[in-house]
Amino acid sequence: MSLLEVSNLCKTYPGKRRVMALDDVSITLKRGETLGLVGPSGSGKSTLARAIMRLVEPDTGSIRFEDGDWLALRGRALRQARARLQMVFQDPLGTFNPRASVGGAIGDALRIHNIGARHDRADRVAVLLERVGLSADHARRPITQISGGQRQRVAIARALATAPALIVLDEAVSALDVTVRAHILDLLVNLQQQEGIAYLFVSHDLAVVRAVSHRTAIMEAGRIVETGPIQNVIAAPASATGRALVAAVPRLITNPPAKEPAP
Amino acid sequence: MNFVARFIRSPEGIAGLVLLSLLAAAALLAPVFFPGDPLAIEGRPLLRPFEHPGLPLGTDRLGRDVMAELFHGARASMIVGISAAAVAILVGALVGTLAGFGGGLIDEALMRVVEAFQIVPGFLLALAFVSVVGPSLTVVVIAIALGSWTGPARLARAEVLSIRERDFVAAARVIGMHPLEIAVKEVLPLALPPVMALTSVIVAGAVLTEAALSFLGLGDPNIVTWGSMIAEGRNVLRSAAYLSIVPGLGLVALVLGVYLFGEGLVEALARREGQG
Numbered sequence: 001m002s003l004l005e006v007s008n009l010c011k012t013y014p015g016k017r018r019v020m021a022l023d024d025v026s027i028t029l030k031r032g033e034t035l036g037l038v039g040p041s042g043s044g045k046s047t048l049a050r051a052i053m054r055l056v057e058p059d060t061g062s063i064r065f066e067d068g069d070w071l072a073l074r075g076r077a078l079r080q081a082r083a084r085l086q087m088v089f090q091d092p093l094g095t096f097n098p099r100a101s102v103g104g105a106i107g108d109a110l111r112i113h114n115i116g117a118r119h120d121r122a123d124r125v126a127v128l129l130e131r132v133g134l135s136a137d138h139a140r141r142p143i144t145q146i147s148g149g150q151r152q153r154v155a156i157a158r159a160l161a162t163a164p165a166l167i168v169l170d171e172a173v174s175a176l177d178v179t180v181r182a183h184i185l186d187l188l189v190n191l192q193q194q195e196g197i198a199y200l201f202v203s204h205d206l207a208v209v210r211a212v213s214h215r216t217a218i219m220e221a222g223r224i225v226e227t228g229p230i231q232n233v234i235a236a237p238a239s240a241t242g243r244a245l246v247a248a249v250p251r252l253i254t255n256p257p258a259k260e261p262a263p
Numbered sequence: 264m265n266f267v268a269r270f271i272r273s274p275e276g277i278a279g280l281v282l283l284s285l286l287a288a289a290a291l292l293a294p295v296f297f298p299g300d301p302l303a304i305e306g307r308p309l310l311r312p313f314e315h316p317g318l319p320l321g322t323d324r325l326g327r328d329v330m331a332e333l334f335h336g337a338r339a340s341m342i343v344g345i346s347a348a349a350v351a352i353l354v355g356a357l358v359g360t361l362a363g364f365g366g367g368l369i370d371e372a373l374m375r376v377v378e379a380f381q382i383v384p385g386f387l388l389a390l391a392f393v394s395v396v397g398p399s400l401t402v403v404v405i406a407i408a409l410g411s412w413t414g415p416a417r418l419a420r421a422e423v424l425s426i427r428e429r430d431f432v433a434a435a436r437v438i439g440m441h442p443l444e445i446a447v448k449e450v451l452p453l454a455l456p457p458v459m460a461l462t463s464v465i466v467a468g469a470v471l472t473e474a475a476l477s478f479l480g481l482g483d484p485n486i487v488t489w490g491s492m493i494a495e496g497r498n499v500l501r502s503a504a505y506l507s508i509v510p511g512l513g514l515v516a517l518v519l520g521v522y523l524f525g526e527g528l529v530e531a532l533a534r535r536e537g538q539g
């Protein structure tokens with residue numbers, strides 16, 4: 001009983017240089033689990049993330065999400081179903097309309113999915129802000145006038161707003177500096193323990209993936225070359241890409257592993 | 264430094280603002296200074312300027328007060344110029360946004376329409392439209408807008424094509440926002456500023472097109488416009504050149520004012536971007 005089942009996904013971007021960004025990719029994710037997707041830049045991680053988000057249409061393959069045919073959804077049905085599958089992007093500034101306010105960005109998600117009555121949306125926004133470690137009066141601030149780390153918290157609050165079962169995080173902490181990164185990773189782990197949300201955690205950095213993931217999938221040139229429990233992969237990488245990624249982070253073995261997902 | 268302060272620092276902007284304010288005041292105060300019909304006969308025909316104290320700019324062939332006509336004409340020119348430009352920019356920006364954001368067939372279809380309009384010279388289009396539908400202020404406004412919405416449409420489309428690749432548009436799709444709402448509420452407002460920079464050129468063009476239409480007798484016959492004044496003066500160009508020169512100067516002042524004002528705006532906008 002998987003939450004997400006991606007099977008044999010292929011995607012070639014049209015154009016002169018026909019790169020096969022996804023070459024027969026299959027992954028699965030259980031409820032409340034974090035799958036770390038690691039690979040060098042250009043290996044197709046973002047394409048996979050965007051295909052799962054229905055931002056890029058794959059050429060072939062299938063995706064099942066919460067026991068439904070995710071790729072068959074269209075128009076209104078897809079827009080409504082999106083409540084259950086959310087995404088946090090890499091660039092904390094670019095992910096918001098530069099004219100938006102913090103409260104407006106989160107409120108949009110509530111309004112679109114008709115969550116709560118109109119007059120108590122402001123309260124819901126305040127609750128969401130507090131859950132991600134911000135204060136209620138951040139709601140009025142323009143998105144351009146808070147720090148990068150705060151913006152990424154707002155992005156997480158926006159993703160949480162619709163009570164998703166899965167959040168795809170594409171390099172969500174890569175643009176943040178080290179201390180801010182640690183706080184955001186902490187926040188993500190705590191939210192997962194409280195809400196049982198599953199994460200597809202995409203990063204080029206095995207050390208970051210290590211801190212939050214239960215299992216990992218290693219990607220190279222559009223293919224998944226290795227999957228397994230994160231400790232096993234780090235202890236004994238089977239693929240050349242896996243060995244290179246492990247070698248790039250010397251003190252990896254000493255980091256504590258992520259806790260098991262709640263049953 | 265805020266926008267107004269930056270605008271005030273640009274000499275073009277100030278000059279344009281002063282010119283436009285004077286003309287706007289003339290247009291707004293026309294009914295106060297010159298109540299009644301500016302087309303009514305006020306004195307002996309063809310009085311020269313400064314000949315008669317009550318009629319400082321003299322009278323035309325029919326004895327109408329040129330000063331009153333000039334003030335009321337400012338009104339017509341400004342109304343037509345601004346409305347036509349507003350319609351052109353609004354329609355153009357909307358069409359361009361839908362084309363750029365919709366992509367595929369929608370884009371193809373809309374851009375073919377834009378090209379069709381672009382092939383025909385704007386003035387001919389206006390001429391044909393007014394001849395068919397008949398002259399009235401609204402028709403003249405639409406006629407002029409018909410020939411000037413394609414520029415804003417192309418520019419808005421180009422802007423939208425780059426904006427739609429940005430992450431916040433993907434983020435809006437991810438939260439389930441309707442594509443139409445994304446286009447109009449998320450993308451359009453950001454595509455608009457560069458399109459607005461076309462305003463001054465379009466207003467200036469619209470004022471001149473309106474004058475040309477009136478000159479050819481295709482303006483609203485119940486309204487004095489500078490174009491119709493020049494047309495009227497043409498009949499006595501050698502004996503009473505002032506009848507054409509006075510409204511001509513009005514036109515020059517208005518077009519120049521709009522242009523300078525626009526330059527000031529663009530410069531103030533550019534300075535903000537320069538400061539990051």
Ligand SMILES: Nc1ncnc2c1ncn2[C@@H]1O[C@H](COP(=O)(O)OP(=O)(O)O)[C@@H](O)[C@H]1O
Binds near residue numbers: 013015045
């Ligand atoms: N929109 C696109 N059009 C064409 N090629 C693309 C596009 N996006 C990504 N690619 C190509 O697909 C491959 C995978 O890219 P991406 O999924 O972004 O990898 P990653 O996120 O692992 O860095 C790269 O070779 C990249 O150049």
Ligand SMILES: [Mg+2]
Binds near residue numbers: 045047171
């Ligand atoms: Mg990427």
